[in-house]
Amino acid sequence: MRVTVNRKAHFNAAHRLYNCDWSDDRNIEVFGKCANPNYHGHNYELIVSVTGNIHPETGFVMDMKILKELIKTEIEEQFDHKNLNEEVAEFAKLNPTTENISIVIWNKLRTKIDKNLDLSVTLYETPRNFVTFKGDN
Amino acid sequence: MRVTVNRKAHFNAAHRLYNCDWSDDRNIEVFGKCANPNYHGHNYELIVSVTGNIHPETGFVMDMKILKELIKTEIEEQFDHKNLNEEVAEFAKLNPTTENISIVIWNKLRTKIDKNLDLSVTLYETPRNFVTFKGDN
Amino acid sequence: MRVTVNRKAHFNAAHRLYNCDWSDDRNIEVFGKCANPNYHGHNYELIVSVTGNIHPETGFVMDMKILKELIKTEIEEQFDHKNLNEEVAEFAKLNPTTENISIVIWNKLRTKIDKNLDLSVTLYETPRNFVTFKGDN
Amino acid sequence: MRVTVNRKAHFNAAHRLYNCDWSDDRNIEVFGKCANPNYHGHNYELIVSVTGNIHPETGFVMDMKILKELIKTEIEEQFDHKNLNEEVAEFAKLNPTTENISIVIWNKLRTKIDKNLDLSVTLYETPRNFVTFKGDN
Amino acid sequence: MRVTVNRKAHFNAAHRLYNCDWSDDRNIEVFGKCANPNYHGHNYELIVSVTGNIHPETGFVMDMKILKELIKTEIEEQFDHKNLNEEVAEFAKLNPTTENISIVIWNKLRTKIDKNLDLSVTLYETPRNFVTFKGDN
Amino acid sequence: MRVTVNRKAHFNAAHRLYNCDWSDDRNIEVFGKCANPNYHGHNYELIVSVTGNIHPETGFVMDMKILKELIKTEIEEQFDHKNLNEEVAEFAKLNPTTENISIVIWNKLRTKIDKNLDLSVTLYETPRNFVTFKGDN
Numbered sequence: 001m002r003v004t005v006n007r008k009a010h011f012n013a014a015h016r017l018y019n020c021d022w023s024d025d026r027n028i029e030v031f032g033k034c035a036n037p038n039y040h041g042h043n044y045e046l047i048v049s050v051t052g053n054i055h056p057e058t059g060f061v062m063d064m065k066i067l068k069e070l071i072k073t074e075i076e077e078q079f080d081h082k083n084l085n086e087e088v089a090e091f092a093k094l095n096p097t098t099e100n101i102s103i104v105i106w107n108k109l110r111t112k113i114d115k116n117l118d119l120s121v122t123l124y125e126t127p128r129n130f131v132t133f134k135g136d137n
Numbered sequence: 138m139r140v141t142v143n144r145k146a147h148f149n150a151a152h153r154l155y156n157c158d159w160s161d162d163r164n165i166e167v168f169g170k171c172a173n174p175n176y177h178g179h180n181y182e183l184i185v186s187v188t189g190n191i192h193p194e195t196g197f198v199m200d201m202k203i204l205k206e207l208i209k210t211e212i213e214e215q216f217d218h219k220n221l222n223e224e225v226a227e228f229a230k231l232n233p234t235t236e237n238i239s240i241v242i243w244n245k246l247r248t249k250i251d252k253n254l255d256l257s258v259t260l261y262e263t264p265r266n267f268v269t270f271k272g273d274n
Numbered sequence: 275m276r277v278t279v280n281r282k283a284h285f286n287a288a289h290r291l292y293n294c295d296w297s298d299d300r301n302i303e304v305f306g307k308c309a310n311p312n313y314h315g316h317n318y319e320l321i322v323s324v325t326g327n328i329h330p331e332t333g334f335v336m337d338m339k340i341l342k343e344l345i346k347t348e349i350e351e352q353f354d355h356k357n358l359n360e361e362v363a364e365f366a367k368l369n370p371t372t373e374n375i376s377i378v379i380w381n382k383l384r385t386k387i388d389k390n391l392d393l394s395v396t397l398y399e400t401p402r403n404f405v406t407f408k409g410d411n
Numbered sequence: 412m413r414v415t416v417n418r419k420a421h422f423n424a425a426h427r428l429y430n431c432d433w434s435d436d437r438n439i440e441v442f443g444k445c446a447n448p449n450y451h452g453h454n455y456e457l458i459v460s461v462t463g464n465i466h467p468e469t470g471f472v473m474d475m476k477i478l479k480e481l482i483k484t485e486i487e488e489q490f491d492h493k494n495l496n497e498e499v500a501e502f503a504k505l506n507p508t509t510e511n512i513s514i515v516i517w518n519k520l521r522t523k524i525d526k527n528l529d530l531s532v533t534l535y536e537t538p539r540n541f542v543t544f545k546g547d548n
Numbered sequence: 549m550r551v552t553v554n555r556k557a558h559f560n561a562a563h564r565l566y567n568c569d570w571s572d573d574r575n576i577e578v579f580g581k582c583a584n585p586n587y588h589g590h591n592y593e594l595i596v597s598v599t600g601n602i603h604p605e606t607g608f609v610m611d612m613k614i615l616k617e618l619i620k621t622e623i624e625e626q627f628d629h630k631n632l633n634e635e636v637a638e639f640a641k642l643n644p645t646t647e648n649i650s651i652v653i654w655n656k657l658r659t660k661i662d663k664n665l666d667l668s669v670t671l672y673e674t675p676r677n678f679v680t681f682k683g684d685n
Numbered sequence: 686m687r688v689t690v691n692r693k694a695h696f697n698a699a700h701r702l703y704n705c706d707w708s709d710d711r712n713i714e715v716f717g718k719c720a721n722p723n724y725h726g727h728n729y730e731l732i733v734s735v736t737g738n739i740h741p742e743t744g745f746v747m748d749m750k751i752l753k754e755l756i757k758t759e760i761e762e763q764f765d766h767k768n769l770n771e772e773v774a775e776f777a778k779l780n781p782t783t784e785n786i787s788i789v790i791w792n793k794l795r796t797k798i799d800k801n802l803d804l805s806v807t808l809y810e811t812p813r814n815f816v817t818f819k820g821d822n
Contacts, residue, residue: 001514001546001547003510003513003514003542003543003544004542004543004544005509005510005540005541005542006540006541006542006543007539007540008538008539008540009539049543054508054510054511054514057430057432057433058430058441058506058508059428059430059505059506059507059508059510059511060508060510061510061542064540065443
């Protein structure tokens with residue numbers, strides 16, 4: 001009898017869409033104003049979802065205090081008020097699309113969460129654009 | 138490694154719930170005030186979800202600019218500020234419940250989106266009533 | 275020491291923007307798709323705000339149960355699932371713009387609320403368009 | 412061709428996290444401020460999701476008026492303005508975590524909804540913490 | 549040229565509406581289910597608004613980091629996960645209606661914020677009921 | 686009998702808090718992580734409020750189509766997907782705090798809106814931080 005618990009968090013960051021193997025012209029052609037070399041930014045809203053059995057003693061799938069702290073240490077402190085392209089190592093060569101940021105977040109959290117628990121992340125770039133990644137669960 | 142990208146859109150429309158094979162009395166009996174022959178209306182909020190692999194060069198499952206434009210042309214321009222029963226051909230004989238509108242939207246978009254991508258639509262009739270249709274994915 | 279209490283409510287209605295003293299062409303010219311003769315509709319969200327002194331025995335400016343019931347009787351039951359132009363007497367000759375609907379709502383509630391209390395209404399036609407009317411407070 | 416219809420509802424309740432087989436000290440150690448013996452409380456937001464085939468005559472998976480009334484009778488009237496630990500029988504010995512409340516709600520609704528329809532519940536304890544339970548669908 | 553800066557915060561608490569000078573019957577008669585002696589609770593959402601001139605060097609009316617910390621120390625740590633009637637001194641004899649809680653919050657913050665700045669608080673008891681208090685600004 | 690109409694819009698931008706008359710150390714000391722020289726960013730949400738008399742023929746205070754277009758031309762096209770410090774002339778020497786951005790927006794719109802109409806802007810830097818500027822109305 002598996003249950004999913006979800007925790008919402010947020011961080012504010014600058015980024016630009018940029019494929020470092022392409023010319024600047026090609027980047028502008030494909031990514032339009034999102035490729036602006038001076039960057040733009042977003043209030044990212046993140047939902048982390050963890051699925052598993054309820055522990056019979058606590059009534060928890062996972063202690064939300066621990067999940068909240070994990071998101072703070074692993075994601076918020078790494079990404080908040082940062083320039084994703086310039087200051088987050090994972091995006092040195094990886095284009096920080098919402099898709100790719102979601103996978104980076106999933107990978108960072110996956111190693112810290114019990115293997116018996118499934119993990120999914122949903123990342124809102126804006127209230128109108130968002131992405132869900134469930135790994136190979 | 139499949140990822141889902143989601144795009145939110147909206148349109149405002151009038152409708153009434155009405156089964157054209159029934160008497161007016163039967164329509165009122167089943168659909169209540171929703172069958173009002175003078176119509177009522179909603180701010181419909183639509184989420185279109187597309188699932189597939191990330192393109193290695195763009196970092197996109199699907200270019201959001203293209204998806205946004207597709208929703209605009211295929212759905213918003215057809216439905217916005219319209220009377221669904223009177224002015225949208227698909228509902229000439231089909232009752233415009235949120236369930237049926239979702240399927241009509243899914244069908245309209247399905248023909249325009251790459252077969253390798255799965256499609257799902259979520260349609261909010263009000264903030265309290267909404268429907269999800271995933272096709273036969 | 276005056277305090278404002280606010281209560282949120284909602285109703286779904288059809289309408290069209292239409293000045294009955296104008297030709298159809300003039301209506302279309304000024305109001306565009308909002309003048310569609312087949313109507314469109316909205317989920318209206320209403321906030322009713324009442325300002326006054328706190329009653330020392332109850333700790334209330336106004337009992338929210340009474341305000342909720344008043345909004346239900348005077349506004350929701352009159353407007354919900356209606357066609358504003360066709361079925362609400364106040365709009366027989368008055369164009370149901372958000373501005374005019376707000377004033378009609380304010381007038382309907384004003385007569386039912388204690389004269390020592392100030393009244394204001396905010397009406398959302400969509401999450402992106404809304405109007406506030408405070409009377410001649 | 413299965414479709415999911417969703418209905419949102421809400422109730423306000425007090426609770427504390429408490430395992431009645433543990434000492435008070437152990438409860439405080441594990442649950443922190445959530446174990447406060449004087450209780451705290453939440454505005455719970457509930458989404459009930461029902462999946463099934465569309466009835467060809469009504470265009471409904473399930474009549475939303477019936478689902479709304481069912482949630483009112485079975486859940487809102489049992490939980491709203493209550494102390495979950497003290498006044499809701501299911502939590503006499505069961506810790507009212509969001510996980511456990513979700514399962515209790517699911518069980519209460521499952522017996523009242525047609526077996527051909529799948530049932531899922533999502534319960535928000537706060538806008539930042541929420542749980543989804545799909546039963547053994 | 550005065551500008552208003554607003555900061556949103558939240559706390560979860562239990563309470564009951566209760567006038568300690570009245571009989572239990574009278575409390576139930578006036579406050580209904582809100583007078584439940586076992587308490588119920590809410591996710592309170594708080595907006596603190598500070599109005600003043602922009603400091604020419606910082607571009608701030610008030611440093612949001614300081615306001616955030618002030619709300620945390622003075623309000624969140626005092627009210628969060630508490631029973632307002634039992635554990636917050638100000639409500640030992642004062643009925644914790646949203647109106648009265650707003651005034652208590654305003655008074656607690658007023659002494660800590662520069663006299664040249666105007667102060668207003670808006671407190672949401674639920675997304676549908678909220679109160680604004682501006683003091684005698 | 687004056688009424689306020691409100692229109693919501695949005696833009697995504699990068700910025701840093703920075704007083705160009707201060708040393709870098711002083712900027713970091715006062716503005717903390719908001720002074721990051723590599724920038725961070727936000728999804729700004731803007732509400733433009735216009736107060737005036739209702740035109741008796743249209744039922745409008747101001748045509749929302751015109752206001753929407755004005756916000757698009759004057760604000761969204763100038764600020765969206767831009768680096769405010771580097772690419773928006775008004776912030777060449779002015780620190781782009783939410784307070785200062787609000788005043789810049791107000792000034793840009795004020796010259797384009799009829800003098801008989803009062804103007805106010807509310808700018809959300811995040812869902813938790815926002816500013817209102819009413820000019821010297």
